[in-house]
Amino acid sequence: DQSAKRSAMKYSVLLVLTYHLVLCSSDNTTCDKNGKRIDCGFVGINQTGCENKKCCWNPRDNDIWCFHPNRPSGAIEYIVDNIEKTTLGAKITIRTNGSSFGPYGQDITPLVVEISAQEDERLHVKIYDPNDSRWEVPARFSPIPDDPKSRPSSPLYSYKYPQKGERFYFILTRKDNNDVLFDTSKGEGLQFADQFLSISTILPDNYNLYGLGEHITPYLKLQPRTYTMWNFDTATPEYLNVYGSHPFYLDQRTSGKAHGVFLRNSNGMDVILDDTSLTYNVIGGVLDFYFFLGPEPESVIQQYQQVIGRPHMPPYWALGFHQCRYGYPNVQELEDVVSKYKENQIPLDTMWTDIDYMDKYKDFTLDPNNFPKDEMNKFVSNLHANGQHYVVIIDPGIKTENGYSPYEDGLKMDIFVKDHNNNVFTGKVWPGITAFPDFFNPNANKYWENQISNFINDLLPVDGLWIDMNEISNFCTGECQSAKTNRRPNSKEIRSSSLGFDPNNPPYKINNQGTNTELNVKTLDMDAVHYGGVLEYNAHNLFGLTETIATDKALENIRGNRSLVISRSTFPGTGGHGGHWTGDNHAKWDDLLTSIPDILNFQMYGIPLIGADICGFLGDTNEELCSRWIELGAFYPFSRDHNTKGAASQELYTWQSVAAISRKVLAVRYSLLPYYYTLFYNAHISAPYKPSATVLRPVFFEFPSDQKTYDIYQQFMIGSGILVSPVLQQGSTSVQAYFPSSIWYDFYTLETVSEGSETKTLQTPIDHIQIHVRGGSIIPMQAPALTTTQSRMNNFSLLVALDSEESATGDLYWDDGESIKMSNYLQARFHVSDKSLTSTISKPVYSYSMPPLSSITIVGLRKKPSEITLKGSSIDFVYDEDTHSVRITMNWSMKEEFEIKWK
Secondary structure, X not given: OHHHHHHHHOOOOOHXXXXXXXHXXXXXXXXXXXXXXXXXXXXXXXXXXXXXXOOEEOOOOOOOOEEOOOOOOOOOOEEEEEEEEOOOEEEEEEEEOOOOEEOOEEEOOOEEEEXXXXXXXXXXXXXXXOOOOOOOOOOOOOOOXXXXXXXXXXXXXXXXXXXXXXXXXXXXXXXXXXXXXXXXXXOOOOEEEOOEEEEEEEOOOXXXXXXXXXXXXXXXXXXXXXXXXXXXXXXXXXXXXXXXXXXXXXXXXXXXXXEEEEEOOOOOEEEEEOOOEEEEEEOOOOEEEEEEOOOOHHHHHXXXXXXXXXXXXXXXXXXXXXXXXXXXXXXXXXHHXXXXXXXXXXXXXXXXXOHHHOEOOEOOOOOOOOOOHHHHHHHHHHHHHOOOEEEEEEOXXXXXXXXXXXXXXXXXXXXXXXXXXXXXXXXXXXXEEEEOEOOOOOOHHHHHHHHHHHHHHHHOOOOEEEEOOOOOXXXXXXXXXXXXXXXXXXXXXXXXXXXXXXXXXXXXOOOHHHOOOOOOOOOOOOOOEEHHHEEHHHHHHHHHHHHHHHXXXXXXXHHOOOOOEEEOOXXXXXXXXXXXXXXOOEOOHXXXXXXXXXXHHHHHOXXXXXXXXXXXXXXXXXXXXXXXXXXXXXXXXXXXXXXOOOOOOOOOOOOHHHHHHHHHHHHHHXXXXXXXXXXXXXXXXXXXXXXXXXXEEOHHHXXXXXXXXXXXXXXXXEOOOEEEEOOOOXXXXXXXXXXXXXXXXXXXXXXXXXXXOEEEEEEOOOOOOEEEEEOOEEEEEEOOOOOHHHHOOOOEEEEXXXXXXXXXXXXXXXXXXXXXXXXXXXXXXXXXXXXXXXXXXXXXXXXXXXXXXXXXXXXXXXXXXXXXXXXXXXXXXXXXXXXXXXXXXXXXXXXXXXXXXXX
């Protein structure tokens, strides 16, 4: 693959030349004190530390003191050289107006800017080098939408670029209100060197931006700071780069209209957000932008998912409750945990096991002493007999041990990542010295499937897989060849001789871990080589995605049903193949709070199946914290209790009070699973009748014209119909809940709590979480049970919450809960208007049996009906004066349409 090799070698700028020129550029030509300042330091840095980082030092009140080298006014700029009109837009050639060696390398010239109007709501703008094939994310991992044959007829946008001979810029505007959405005409302008690409856009006053992950933050709306994207194994510190990279943001304007921006680039980057602008500083690849015009926030995410791929449809059982911990010592402990959940009548769908089950932490093995094959198979068989499931963890690191078949097979198939000398790259993880499968290699998927198949068919029939440590995490800094070292000897000398430059130390240092940490710390060397000559420097952020794709395909091929894959490391497109958990959080109140913005962000990233470790992973939890956490965690899309080895036990039955609370809130969750499942389906297929892309969503998604919702991160919506307002502070027994403009009903009592546009203090004792149903919603439900296998057999009900016009809508999707093709299903839509509730059933109708609809509750009626009829015949009902609600008991097939009228 010569093109890929040229792409990899594109970064071969001589190290000596690069550093000589950077070091010699420390005068005012690259440290303009009046130019744009991009933070290069950290709190407390001094002049010596700043200059040692090759950055500029200039103390000034109310400004950044230590900043990256910049360009003074009048610096070399890109000028439009030629404009070619195309079917979809324009192809613009730009050149520098002189010989330009900036602070981070020689600007490439010429460049091409290709503007393509792909859809009415989507514009594509790509800036690239026409004379050399630079690194781009492969389409087989992250899809690229095809260009249409003709220009869209009614685009929501217009755009502007300069005439020939003028300085290049690009401005994107929303047509209907002339709102400028992206504007590069001000600031330092475009920079495009081999290892440094930079472009800025001006932002409006009091902007409302969301996304740019993965970061743990005590807020949802982005605040001014640097957001670094470089996948890194760390125990969830606030603000720093962690496990995944998602260069996407949503911009909610005060007009009520939103748009999104996606930079399709896998290289390390800083996105610097200040009071007036947003700047991308990227260390490789191309500038490949997609703009999504919405205008509703949910539509923006739907349009984004049309580019990166629609979310995976999970099996129904994945929406049940899960239990895990690192440190279960043996199979008897697993059996005891499952038994105690049943004894305490707490729902449990899936038992999980961390690396404890492995033989000396080696993938695809069982510990013969503590988790012997016969006893483990008996345990899993009992789980399956009870309608429960079992999931285990696997890591990408394969122990380099002679006679260990996963290693021997990998050598035979030649599928491991290589070092710069074309030898197998070796790192160190739990089992010791390890090699890493290279999922860029077309044979790697077959290798991975073979290992999983051997494990499932010959050792243990697990139901899903949990893939961890896939940033890639490495206990060494770069390659290590001995289990007793954390760094390979003479690493700098070895790397310097391989490519002519050191990709571990590019001229621009991204703010890795807040301290510009070297790129190979706790991961692979950047000169490690993937199939086709692709450098780790370019591919690093993609490993979690490629492993998720391979694991998803393997499980579905082996088991013949929908997979459950939960991955720690993610990239745009991961949601099409699996879910995510938020990683190694802490048993602290702050982590309870930050779980909400983290989970809401991943809804925007196209990964709706996400949850945080309930009660906290690191440290000892306590009774109050665990009570509040299960109240919240019961409504995570992926709901799992998990903690670490050595920490105090926190299974939900550990405290009687927590057990009682768990029974209550998980009963609510299980009763709502038909609603959750329908939300997942609508996101999966991009429901045509309404914007559908998320399961949980920020409050402003449903109320984008209400500016009070823009800062809300302690409440969230489940779909469009349910508002959750948890207690998040220690010792608190009340919630300040904001109710946007609508009628809101208490989920438990059906009482009207608010008619909207107000904040209310709600008393919330330790055993309660505030849940409110929005007027205008119809929520499909089922009677709860201890497993989804049981709950799926229970009768259906509908909760109909009328709005001020006494209308409502809702829907239900139903299938067997596991088939991959999903061709045999029921889809029902419910609608209320003019005192009539109707159901419309899609054709063909689901062919399997399903429970009947046994009750309908209608809340929000202005007065007691004098008569209610079902298909023209009078039926009995019970009216509650206090809640203005009607309860109808019936026995109706969900497969048959109905019409209920009242007078």
